[in-house]
Amino acid sequence: MPDFSPTVYAVPLFVIAVLAEMVWSRLKRPEAYEPMDTLVSLAFGLGSTVAGALFGGLAAYVFIEAYQYRLFDFGPNANSKWWTVWWAWPLAFVLDDLKYYWVHRAGHRIRWMWAAHVNHHSSQHYNLSTALRQTWTGSFTFGLLFAVPLVLLGFHPAMLAIVAGFNLIYQFWIHTEAINRMPRWFEAVMNTPSHHRVHHATNPRYLDRNYAGVFIIWDKLFGTFEAERDDEKIRYGIVKQLGSFNLLWSVFHEWIGMLRDIWRSPWRHKLSYLIREPGWSHDGSRETSDMIRERWQERTGGEAISVAPRNPIESPGQAA
Amino acid sequence: MEAQALFLQTGGSLIAILALYFVARALKLGGKPRLGDEAQVRACAGEVEEGFDAQRVSIARDGAAALASDADGRIMVIKRHGNRFAGRILTRSATVREEVDAIVVDAGEARFGAVRLSIDDPAYWADAINRL
Numbered sequence: 001m002p003d004f005s006p007t008v009y010a011v012p013l014f015v016i017a018v019l020a021e022m023v024w025s026r027l028k029r030p031e032a033y034e035p036m037d038t039l040v041s042l043a044f045g046l047g048s049t050v051a052g053a054l055f056g057g058l059a060a061y062v063f064i065e066a067y068q069y070r071l072f073d074f075g076p077n078a079n080s081k082w083w084t085v086w087w088a089w090p091l092a093f094v095l096d097d098l099k100y101y102w103v104h105r106a107g108h109r110i111r112w113m114w115a116a117h118v119n120h121h122s123s124q125h126y127n128l129s130t131a132l133r134q135t136w137t138g139s140f141t142f143g144l145l146f147a148v149p150l151v152l153l154g155f156h157p158a159m160l161a162i163v164a165g166f167n168l169i170y171q172f173w174i175h176t177e178a179i180n181r182m183p184r185w186f187e188a189v190m191n192t193p194s195h196h197r198v199h200h201a202t203n204p205r206y207l208d209r210n211y212a213g214v215f216i217i218w219d220k221l222f223g224t225f226e227a228e229r230d231d232e233k234i235r236y237g238i239v240k241q242l243g244s245f246n247l248l249w250s251v252f253h254e255w256i257g258m259l260r261d262i263w264r265s266p267w268r269h270k271l272s273y274l275i276r277e278p279g280w281s282h283d284g285s286r287e288t289s290d291m292i293r294e295r296w297q298e299r300t301g302g303e304a305i306s307v308a309p310r311n312p313i314e315s316p317g318q319a320a
Numbered sequence: 321m322e323a324q325a326l327f328l329q330t331g332g333s334l335i336a337i338l339a340l341y342f343v344a345r346a347l348k349l350g351g352k353p354r355l356g357d358e359a360q361v362r363a364c365a366g367e368v369e370e371g372f373d374a375q376r377v378s379i380a381r382d383g384a385a386a387l388a389s390d391a392d393g394r395i396m397v398i399k400r401h402g403n404r405f406a407g408r409i410l411t412r413s414a415t416v417r418e419e420v421d422a423i424v425v426d427a428g429e430a431r432f433g434a435v436r437l438s439i440d441d442p443a444y445w446a447d448a449i450n451r452l
Binding site for chain 1: 399
């Protein structure tokens with residue numbers, strides 16, 4: 001059985017690409033980076049690797065056990081080696097990307113999942129270092145269950161791990177403002193910097209949109225696609241910006257907030273704080289992304305707010 | 321992954337992370353934006369809280385922070401965070417301390433931190449925050 005982790009080999013390329021983008025930033029937009037923000041994002045990436053090594057064993061155990069109950073053996077006969085079945089690879093990649101869409105969507109719509117995924121969104125910047133801002137606590141959600149149907153279909157867990165690695169590598173390069181738009185055909189099918197900028201935006205229009213990993217077609221298919229508009233500048237981060245570069249707070253703030261809400265709420269509402277969407281509250285004192293968007297639409301009619309530059313404070317030509 | 325390989329990978333990554341951080345500093349990326357006028361504060365306040373329509377604004381003399389209030393009596397404190405801005409609508413848990421020519425506003429969130437504003441009308445804001 002091949003033992004191959006594509007992300008390990010991609011790390012040097014990530015470093016070189018971040019360096020290249022920093023040079024671009026120096027020349028074109030110095031405000032695109034903030035050293036402390038970059039340091040926190042990269043520390044997230046490192047911690048995520050360590051957490052994966054420490055806690056990833058549970059997922060591996062679940063998948064290997066589930067594989068024993070697979071419905072199909074791919075290949076010409078039951079003795080075929082799973083990695084030699086060529087057609088299973090592209091199929092696994094596409095189906096894994098479909099799985100990614102749904103686990104990612106759950107990551108934004110279920111607070112338990114959001115508690116882990118919010119880490120990836122808590123930077124107010126959008127650059128290649130943001131791509132490495134990965135969660136430390138994904139193993140403490142039920143996200144792994146989304147992959148179980150693929151294992152039960154007959155895809156070997158190692159094959160799924162490898163295609164998921166390539167999926168993650170693909171998503172690295174789209175975390176940039178250095179690329180405006182890709183060719184039209186590419187934008188139509190693939191996830192791109194433009195589509196993913198929308199996903200990282202806190203503008204009401206853009207909240208909870210574009211969950212795609214590699215193929216943007218899933219968002220178009222399931223009604224969550226929103227195109228980036230040139231007349232509405234994007235601001236990045238989360239609805240309630242952290243205002244802190246404290247790494248541990250950045251990692252655990254949503255877990256702490258969620259557990260605090262569960263602790264303080266009446267019994268009949270405790271479960272809702274776990275499984276309902278972020279921002280939901282039993283007394284209506286907070287807002288979900290849907291509520292924010294609705295209020296914004298009522299206020300503006302859904303028209304673009306003309307001047308909400310990426311950094312709302314900068315003046316033209318002024319480094320922010 | 322074997323423990324030794326994990327340690328090596330972690331150590332190498334740590335070195336790369338620190339190197340990238342110092343490169344970002346050496347390239348003078350980031351900067352310190354200033355809140356220059358009330359329009360900027362209003363725009364920023366509207367982004368901190370969708371629809372917040374600032375009626376009264378005071379900007380710290382160093383441009384690093386501001387206070388804004390809306391017609392509903394809500395008060396927002398805005399501070400520079402890195403080279404962006406972040407803000408909070410103050411609640412009853414907010415505290416304020418007056419200094420000679422400034423006020424220190426604590427939104428009640430330890431990690432958000434207290435915000436010191438050297439402004440022209442500290443007494444007005446201190447009174448307004450105390451009345452929340």
